[in-house]
Amino acid sequence: MKDMSWSNEDFLQIEAKGINEEQLELQLKQFVEGIPFENLIAPATIDNGIVRLEENRKKNWIEKFENSSVKKLKFVPASGAATRMFKNLFLFLEQFNHDEESLEDFVKRTDKKELRKFFQQVKNLPFYEEVINSQYFKNNLTSEGFETAFLKALLSEESLGYGNYPKGLIPFHNYKEEILTAFEMHFLEAVNYAKAKDVAQLHFTVSEKHIEKFKRTQSQIEKKYKDTSFVVDYSFQLATTDTLAVDNHNQPFREKNGELLFRPGGHGALIENLNNVDADIIFIKNIDNVCVHEFLNEIVDYKKALGGSLLEIQEKVFETLENLDKEKPEAINEAQKLLSHCFHQTTKIENFTEAKALLNKPIRVCGMVKNEGAPGGGPFWVKDIEGKASLQIVESAQIDMSKKDQQEIVSKSSHFNPVDLVCGVKNYKGEKFNLLDFVDPAKGFISEKSKNGKTLKALELPGLWNGAMANWNTIFIEVPLVTFNPVKSVVDLLKPSHQPNT
Template sequence: MDISTPAPQDITSNFSELDEAEFRLRGITKEIVRNQYETLMINRKEVHILEGAQEENGVVKQEKATVKKLKQQFKKESKNLNLCHFIVSSNQYNEIVATLEKFYAQFDPEKESFGRYVNRNQSYQLATFFRKIKRFPFYKTLQQNLKKHNESARHTDLGKLHMTHEILYGANINFNTLPKMLFPFYKRLKKSSVTLFEGRFLQALREGSKFKHVAMQFCVPSKSQKQFNDVLNNISTPRVIKKMKNVTVNFIHCPVQSETICVNNKNEIVREKDNSILFSTPGHGVYLSALNEIKDDIIYISGAENVKSKKIQLPLNRFRRVLMSQLLSSRRLADTIITELRDENYQPNPQRTEEVIRLIKKEFNIVLPSEIQNFTTEEKNKLICEYLDKPLRVCAAIKGSQPGESKPCWISHANGKHLALVHPEELNHLSEEQDILYKNIEYYVPGEMACSIQRYNGEKYNLAEYCDNKEGFRSVRFHKDQDIACLQRPGLWNGNMLKWNTILIEMPQRLYQPFKGLEDLIS
């Protein structure tokens, strides 16, 4: 798709009365829609990478003794702590459905073979999926649905189209209407399929006894709320309810007024068949306001997808406790320094100030601007507190690469360098130098992080003050029969946490086995 961005034009004169009525129902105005369009058309200022984070330069590889100490400390503290487990799907856009929809819309077995389609579109996951289709959780239902088609066509290229249609729209499967968190991903006792939602719910339930209270916040599409309620009711057996004494489950929806327009390759607003404007969920960044309302001691944010293998769940939960324990330890250290330096009776000590500057670089990845050397000790102390008095997150970082995942980078920000998590779509891809820098970064972040949003004096931070104020960027997706560009808001752990302090802990690769693509449905 050509994603060039011409000069913005005023599109408000093209809106019909029905369009404006839709805007009123959504609680938006045509001026807001115009601003969305202009944002899609304008080349925004991209992130500028200085270097990638690596071991001893942003990423900590913890020693066994440190891990043991953190686990022991966590065991002592957790019973008195309230935990909020904030679970998001990495993208409301469903890559699995999009891959199948694109194949169903574009593949014509009379014009090309399936193999040629796969090679032309590099859809190798699609080839694997059909080769191992018998492992598909709904295979028996699929076979039943296919009886209405010609028996001889089932193992042909045309048969693959029939199967795709039944998977997307067929009775008792109907993936086209399922949110990603309700996709089945493994068999339980060889009888029933377990969804991502169930997997995360049961995973968190096992951790509930370790805390004073656990609040599970699932970010889900509002139109799918009934489906989630039905699944939750089905798994809420007396035994499960007994375990939920200190666990609550809540659902968070993307506000309808946050949804944004999309444009086609002619930069025209995309419309549905009934001529209504297509609105798209602008990514998980829209949940920042919900995050801002949480009052628990620890907020643990994770993507819904990391539950593919049951074997990793116990060690993964142990690793999460390490992140949470590190968060508590680092928060205490930050609060101690701020309290010390802001005490009205504190006598400025140049030696202590230089010691703190080195300490916050080592422990919090805080790099103060170079001109601080010209400041007085009092001015240095004030700046230290300003940089340290921010929301804090301790994130997992994995050595290796994973397509589409954010990477930890030192970026140019304000008056110096800052450690941030950068998504590939935030880059200036016209710069070969930036592309090479990003490609060669050794680590990626899997969306596993423990967060603290309370200040040293007990007050809560206003998270809106610590995010990137850019309105968003273009993200290309497949919809129906065409590529479209949607407005993606700064990601929850990307632009929306840009001004947070970030600590990175190396996570073993084996603990991240995400459920994302077609191959995962049959693995």
């Protein structure tokens, strides 16, 4: 690698990860040169990039989906640990001493108001009974006080150990007769909209260290659904998608033992996993975005509607591509209408070859909810380096908020990305696309992290629904807020969408 001295130990470490020298050169170049911000030209809004889902259209799409026989799969990123969900609880354990201050004093001192809500409504949390019946809690209640004893029983490895569990296996919903995890809720959803001929197919991307926990839970879940057979696969984020960390001088960051520090490349690395699954259409939804049974029918209807919309547009695209193959004169005009009316692209098509190149791509239908202040990405019109506009999901880290025009565009944004996608990953001949061909490698992220008390810079690959799908054909459809129920903090489990009416 140019301008870089690598030891034999470095090369052995690099080789063991399966990463090639060209990849590292590109990563180091990105740290030095930086990653360009997205060039926003407008927010995507209703009738300007986002389709309003009217009742008649919704009904037709649901019917189309239910009458289809395509192979469906539910793809769930589930490798996240619950540690971040319990962040403020860990802080409390580190800093609170019940002999020296009250809970209220701690809340006022640290401004962690969610701790007040947590303990005020602690009996409504799905794991409450499990914690207070644990031997650890009973043994330490008198000496440590209720708050400390409860949190240690919940989080520590000596007791329930939920602090180091995968988020998908944390108790989410308490129905008295049973307590369901987010993992199980995805099985229930799959029974309702990702099933064909009594077989539901799911794929979870998980951390390798948690795979046995997931499999044990899976075997328990499958016994409860007698009328459905499940085909469940798991995959791990590939070591080859890890990225090199650097210091503030853009030199490789090294561990205390002198080894290079590689970090997971973020959810964008999962495009490799998505590329390896086999289905006609794939639903993508994060592990923590589930709800109690009372809202499930509405959730299912909107999933079916998104699926039906994908099937409808695929039919039109496939028919047009077949006509382009036959070089029918009207096919170019058909392609132009599809590009402009369905995918909102303004490119002027000149010939059959160009038309096929623009249409023969993976298709994603993305549900979008009204923005009520949640952090994260949103739908925007973006201009690329060639001056072409396209619809993209853009994260806040990709926007240069120092520029007034970009600030104004963001301020006018009306919708939010809940990660609610239906993907068509096969072409009009029934062949799988190589999804890696449609990634924009220039749409990654650089963030500041720390290790061993030292600051470092980390590189995330283009996000799964951002740069990894930048060159897909895209449709945004408005869906209601009820479809978006993530659990980012433990107190989110106290929201109505996670509290059964039992």
